[in-house]
Amino acid sequence: MNSRSKRLQPAVDQAHQQTEDALAKLATQQQQLAKAEHQLGELERYRNEYAAAGEGAVSVSALLNRQQFVARIDQAIAQQSAEVHRQHRRLEQVRDHWQQAHARESALGSVVVQHQEHERRAEERREQAEADERMQQRRPR
Numbered sequence: 001m002n003s004r005s006k007r008l009q010p011a012v013d014q015a016h017q018q019t020e021d022a023l024a025k026l027a028t029q030q031q032q033l034a035k036a037e038h039q040l041g042e043l044e045r046y047r048n049e050y051a052a053a054g055e056g057a058v059s060v061s062a063l064l065n066r067q068q069f070v071a072r073i074d075q076a077i078a079q080q081s082a083e084v085h086r087q088h089r090r091l092e093q094v095r096d097h098w099q100q101a102h103a104r105e106s107a108l109g110s111v112v113v114q115h116q117e118h119e120r121r122a123e124e125r126r127e128q129a130e131a132d133e134r135m136q137q138r139r140p141r
Helices: 004-056 060-138
Strands: none
């Protein structure tokens, strides 16, 4: 007869795999967020450098071109900032999913440990009862 703890093992294994998968997705999402933040930082740095270098514009057309270019950079910064916020939200979702998977795995693990402890105590009682019975059979009547 299979013990309860052994029958639960496939569920524990599956919960462990789900936790590992969720952890891998969490790591991937953290990398995507870091990449988006890096790109935003690069855009902001480029805008600041470009704006500082353009203070000596000579003609009106050069000044207008510079302003239009800075406006396009600002638009790219706004879009990248929105992407960073989206990546943050996604990271929180993925982190929540991992935490739930980890909690399920821990709960199942605790149930298995409880069953193993119960099975161990039952086996000890059975062995003690057998030993007591052997001792009773050895005594002369």
